[in-house]
Ligand code: IPM
């Protein structure tokens with residue numbers, strides 16, 4: 383019996399989480415996987431009502447689960463940063479989910495904005511470091527509000543943090559067994575301190591322990607160019623936190639949009655948290671129009687991570703069948719030709735066959 387914590391969160395989070403859980407239930411019924419869900423009402427509404435963002439006790443409770451399933455964090459009535467730092471980033475950091483795993487995979491039947499590129503060309507994985515870099519929170523103001531205002535936001539890289547992300551990426555590249563190529567995405571020509579640490583860690587680890595993996599390097603600006611021009615060059619990309627944030631939104635677009643892009647915040651030795659990578663989409667909240675496939679895919683990744691590969695495959699297979707069927711007209715909000723719940727029903731039906 384697995385224990386899964388569910389954090390539907392803000393905006394359209396609850397709507398897509400419901401569909402993810404619907405499909406999970408349909409698949410798990412077939413494979414015999416048993417789990418119980420515990421709901422947490424964390425997010426903007428609770429903060430506005432009670433002032434609470436993430437009580438300490440809740441973090442310790444969350445450590446006890448096998449996995450966490452998250453909808454979205456971000457509320458239009460809460461100033462930027464409060465929920466993001468206080469809830470999402472705090473969970474990533476305190477649960478030491480040091481990998482943000484973001485597959486970029488174009489499924490057959492999904493419209494791609496890149497001409498002449500299809501499922502064969504768009505199939506790679508981004509391993510984003512998830513606890514350091516510009517997200518460290520270090521920095522501050524001096525003379526705030528005066529003409530002499532100084533602000534700093536410190537990029538923190540540790541050898542330990544870079545190396546564990548790099549090792550995870552090498553292992554993944556080996557197990558994926560596709561092109562056996564790992565690309566380091568950084569900016570070594572400008573960030574000559576922090577990315578020099580990444581560069582040396584990448585080469586030292588690769589040379590010592592992964593001679594079977596081809597090492598490749600691309601500056602982040604060039605990476606965005608290649609992702610559009612030649613996405614087939616990528617197998618696995620390892621990247622620091624902020625650049626990883628940026629390139630995975632581009633990745634989401636080339637795989638068909640935020641409606642299909644799923645990710646996992648992974649602590650290989652602890653509790654991991656799975657989420658659709660898009661945000662809370664306040665303007666679509668409660669309208670039954672957003673695409674739930676990213677959340678459904680995140681539920682699949684969650685099953686894979688806890689060791690229930692058959693359930694994961696059943697979920698991914700159902701998503702693939704639904705997308706290939708042509709029944710879903712588009713993956714953009716309001717243009718699917720059916721509602722959020724109907725897409726969930728359709729995929730749940732396919733997951734139960
Ligand atoms: C993401 C999001 C978050 C991030 C925000 C909401 C803090 O953009 O998961 O990609 O920057 O990591």
Ligand code: MN
Nearest residue numbers: 627628631659
């Ligand atoms: Mn992002």
